[in-house]
Amino acid sequence: MPRIPPARFVIGCAFIASALTVVVVSFAWVAGWIAWPGTAPALSPARLIDAFEHAGGRHLGFRRNHAKGICVSGYFDSNGNGAALSRAEVFRPGRTPVTGRFSAPGGNPAESDAATTVRSFALRFMMRNGEEWRTGMNSAPVFAVRTPQAVFEQQEAMRPDPRTGRADPARLEAFFAAHPETNALRDWLAAHAPSSTFYNANYYSINAFRFTNSDDATRFVRWSVTPETPYAPFDASRNATRDPDFLAHDLRTRLREHPVTWRLMLTPAGPGDPVDDATRAWPAEREAHRIDAGTLVITSAESQIDGACRDVNFDPTVLPRGIAPSGDPLLAARAAAYAESFRRRTAEEARANVR
Known part of the structure; x- marks a missing residue:
C-alpha cells in the first residue's frame, strides 16, 4: 500500500473532521438543540412536548396531551363500500379488530x-395481513392552528401565570x-x-389523507x-355536581347493557378543497358524496393504566397500503410529538418500576 504523505494525511483528516462537524451542527440546529446567534432555536419534538408540559403540568407516566382517557376495544364491520376509494384491506367486506x-x-x-x-x-x-391503521379524531371538525410552530405558540400562551395558576387572558x-x-374552531x-x-359524539379525522x-x-x-346514539349536549347546570369522571363511568355503564356503534363515513375532497390545512372545513355539499x-362497534372498556391502549402510540401516520399522509404539516409534527411523549412516559414508568 502506498504511503500517504503526512501533510496530505493531516489535510484529509481535517477535511473529514470539518465535514462531520458541519453535519453534527446542522443536525443539532434542526433538532432545536442549538441556535445561531440572534435566532430562536428550531422547533423540535422535545421543545414542543416541553411546551405541553409548561401548559398542562408534568404528570409522570401520562401522555403529555390527552392525558386523561379510557381504553376501549371492539371491531369494525366493513360493508365493502370503502374499496371504491382505497385498496386498504380494512375496507374489504369483513371484520377488523x-x-x-x-x-x-x-x-x-x-x-x-x-x-x-x-x-x-x-x-x-x-388487519388480517398484519398492517395497521391508527387514527386520532376530535369531536370538532377543524383544528385550532395550521402549523406546528403555531401549536407551540398556543401552548406557550396557555402557560399558567405563577401568581394565579391560570393562563394570562391578555397573553x-x-x-x-x-x-x-x-x-x-372558536366559532x-x-x-x-x-x-x-x-x-353520542361525532368524531372527525380533521386532517386529509390520500386514498388510492x-x-x-x-x-x-x-x-x-x-x-x-342520538347526540345530547352537556348541560353544565344539571351536571355541575356530578362525578368529575362521569364520561368514563357513563361509558362503562352503557357497555354493561350493550355495545355502542358509529358509522364510518369517508368524504372525498372536491376541486379546490384545502387538503393541507386542518383549520379549514370543506363545503357542506361534500357530505352529499360521502x-x-x-359499522364501528365498541364492546368493552378498561382503565388506561393497565388496559390494551396503555402502550399504544396513536400515530396518525401509521397507515396501511391504500392510505397515505397528505402534505398537511401537522401530520409529521403529530407523529414526532407523539413519539417523544411516548418515550418520556414509558421511561418514567420504567424508572418507577425499578424502584
Missing part, C-alpha cells in the same frame, strides 16, 4: 370532565389576534355544546364516525 381510547385534550389527568369542551377518539385497526388574546385561523365551539357522553384504490385512482379524503364504509 380495533383497540381505541377516548380522551379529552389537555395534559392534566385529574381534570374534571365538566371542564372539557372537546372529546377525542383514537383507534388502532389491526391568550394576543395569541388569537396573531392567529386569526383560530376563529374557525364552532361557541355554537356546539360538547356531547353529554363519549358515545385498486385501479390506482387517488382522491384526498377526510373521514368521520357518526354515532347511532361513503358509508361500515
Whole structure:
C-alpha cells in the first residue's frame, strides 16, 4: 500500500473532521438543540412536548396531551363500500379488530370532565395481513392552528401565570389576534355544546389523507364516525355536581347493557378543497358524496393504566397500503410529538418500576 504523505494525511483528516462537524451542527440546529446567534432555536419534538408540559403540568407516566382517557376495544364491520376509494384491506367486506381510547385534550389527568369542551377518539385497526391503521379524531371538525410552530405558540400562551395558576387572558388574546385561523374552531365551539357522553359524539379525522384504490385512482379524503346514539349536549347546570369522571363511568355503564356503534363515513375532497390545512372545513355539499364504509362497534372498556391502549402510540401516520399522509404539516409534527411523549412516559414508568 502506498504511503500517504503526512501533510496530505493531516489535510484529509481535517477535511473529514470539518465535514462531520458541519453535519453534527446542522443536525443539532434542526433538532432545536442549538441556535445561531440572534435566532430562536428550531422547533423540535422535545421543545414542543416541553411546551405541553409548561401548559398542562408534568404528570409522570401520562401522555403529555390527552392525558386523561379510557381504553376501549371492539371491531369494525366493513360493508365493502370503502374499496371504491382505497385498496386498504380494512375496507374489504369483513371484520377488523380495533383497540381505541377516548380522551379529552389537555395534559392534566385529574381534570374534571365538566371542564372539557372537546372529546377525542383514537383507534388502532389491526388487519388480517398484519398492517395497521391508527387514527386520532376530535369531536370538532377543524383544528385550532395550521402549523406546528403555531401549536407551540398556543401552548406557550396557555402557560399558567405563577401568581394565579391560570393562563394570562391578555397573553391568550394576543395569541388569537396573531392567529386569526383560530376563529374557525372558536366559532364552532361557541355554537356546539360538547356531547353529554363519549358515545353520542361525532368524531372527525380533521386532517386529509390520500386514498388510492385498486385501479390506482387517488382522491384526498377526510373521514368521520357518526354515532347511532342520538347526540345530547352537556348541560353544565344539571351536571355541575356530578362525578368529575362521569364520561368514563357513563361509558362503562352503557357497555354493561350493550355495545355502542358509529358509522364510518369517508368524504372525498372536491376541486379546490384545502387538503393541507386542518383549520379549514370543506363545503357542506361534500357530505352529499360521502361513503358509508361500515359499522364501528365498541364492546368493552378498561382503565388506561393497565388496559390494551396503555402502550399504544396513536400515530396518525401509521397507515396501511391504500392510505397515505397528505402534505398537511401537522401530520409529521403529530407523529414526532407523539413519539417523544411516548418515550418520556414509558421511561418514567420504567424508572418507577425499578424502584
